[in-house]
Amino acid sequence: MKTTLDFTGRNIAITGGCSGIGFALAQTLIALGATVYIADIVKNPPAELVDHDRIHITYGCDITKRDACKSFIDSIPGRLDGLVNCAGTSTWEGKIGSDEVYQRTMDINVNGTWNMGTEAMRRMSGQEDVESPGAIPGVVRNVGQGAIVNVGSGASLRGVSGLAAYSASKHAILGLTRSWARDFPKLRVNAVAPGATDTPLAEATVAAAPTGDTNVIIGKAQIASIPKGRMAYATDIADAVVFLLSDWSSFITGQCLPVNGGNF
Numbered sequence: 001m002k003t004t005l006d007f008t009g010r011n012i013a014i015t016g017g018c019s020g021i022g023f024a025l026a027q028t029l030i031a032l033g034a035t036v037y038i039a040d041i042v043k044n045p046p047a048e049l050v051d052h053d054r055i056h057i058t059y060g061c062d063i064t065k066r067d068a069c070k071s072f073i074d075s076i077p078g079r080l081d082g083l084v085n086c087a088g089t090s091t092w093e094g095k096i097g098s099d100e101v102y103q104r105t106m107d108i109n110v111n112g113t114w115n116m117g118t119e120a121m122r123r124m125s126g127q128e129d130v131e132s133p134g135a136i137p138g139v140v141r142n143v144g145q146g147a148i149v150n151v152g153s154g155a156s157l158r159g160v161s162g163l164a165a166y167s168a169s170k171h172a173i174l175g176l177t178r179s180w181a182r183d184f185p186k187l188r189v190n191a192v193a194p195g196a197t198d199t200p201l202a203e204a205t206v207a208a209a210p211t212g213d214t215n216v217i218i219g220k221a222q223i224a225s226i227p228k229g230r231m232a233y234a235t236d237i238a239d240a241v242v243f244l245l246s247d248w249s250s251f252i253t254g255q256c257l258p259v260n261g262g263n264f
């Protein structure tokens with residue numbers, strides 16, 4: 001009887017799995033036995049990718065395009081046990097952001113999550129429930145039809161100066177998460193809210209800010225004040241997502257798990 005975190009035989013889809021948090025998540029899930037299906041807009045494999053027969057990547061898949069999301073979900077054989085909506089964007093917006101950045105941010109972060117989430121839920125809501133053994137002999141968990149995890153942000157829970165469009169988009173992620181959880185009670189739909197995480201996206205967001213911008217200085221001070229004393233590693237966030245995908249969170253739905261080293 002398997003009582004540890006075990007994803008053997010489980011098919012998990014990840015958007016944005018070619019970089020940062022999504023990439024760390026894909027590697028973690030592979031190590032735990034899952035078969036991983038990645039949809040990413042990049043055209044080439046990430047340099048760090050170690051090819052594996054349980055990683056399948058659809059390159060050039062743009063989650064803002066509904067037909068691309070449908071084709072991706074349709075291409076996954078067998079049962080779809082989980083989806084992680086991880087692909088996202090952010091850039092420094094300043095106090096008066098541009099309409100173009102606003103539209104792009106909403107398009108990827110909100111519409112992309114909507115598109116892939118909706119296609120996945122259509123598929124998953126037709127599946128049989130799965131039962132798995134609990135850690136205590138005789139205890140059985142009903143883990144339902146599958147799990148969806150949406151990657152929000154600390155900016156899902158508060159406004160962030162200079163990132164208004166990003167904050168609005170990440171608040172919207174919570175709205176989708178909470179409503180989907182009520183609409184699909186046989187699925188589990190949760191979100192994570194990462195704090196500052198050391199990835200190419202975080203680096204690019206800070207780099208886009210003008211030198212000397214007080215918000216950047218405030219941002220740096222905030223990092224210094226994280227009780228854990230550092231930014232998150234991508235693996236810190238991946239671990240939390242794995243828990244929410246796993247049979248060990250079978251009664252958790254509609255929730256948002258902050259992963260921020262105590263900087264709430």
Ligand SMILES: NC(=O)c1ccc[n+]([C@@H]2O[C@H](COP(=O)([O-])OP(=O)(O)OC[C@H]3O[C@@H](n4cnc5c(N)ncnc54)[C@H](O)[C@@H]3O)[C@@H](O)[C@H]2O)c1
Pocket residue numbers: 015016017018019020021022039040041042061062063064085086087088089090108112151152153154193194195196197198199200201202
């Ligand atoms: N890094 C942080 O500090 C931080 C903090 C809070 C939340 N987040 C969230 O975590 C998620 C992952 O961010 P990350 O830091 O790992 O970023 P990242 O840039 O390292 O990875 C994002 C991935 O998404 C892909 N992507 C972007 N647009 C896409 C599209 N239209 N279609 C398909 N794929 C697309 C990119 O190609 C990339 O592989 C994002 O939703 C982000 O908002 C990050």
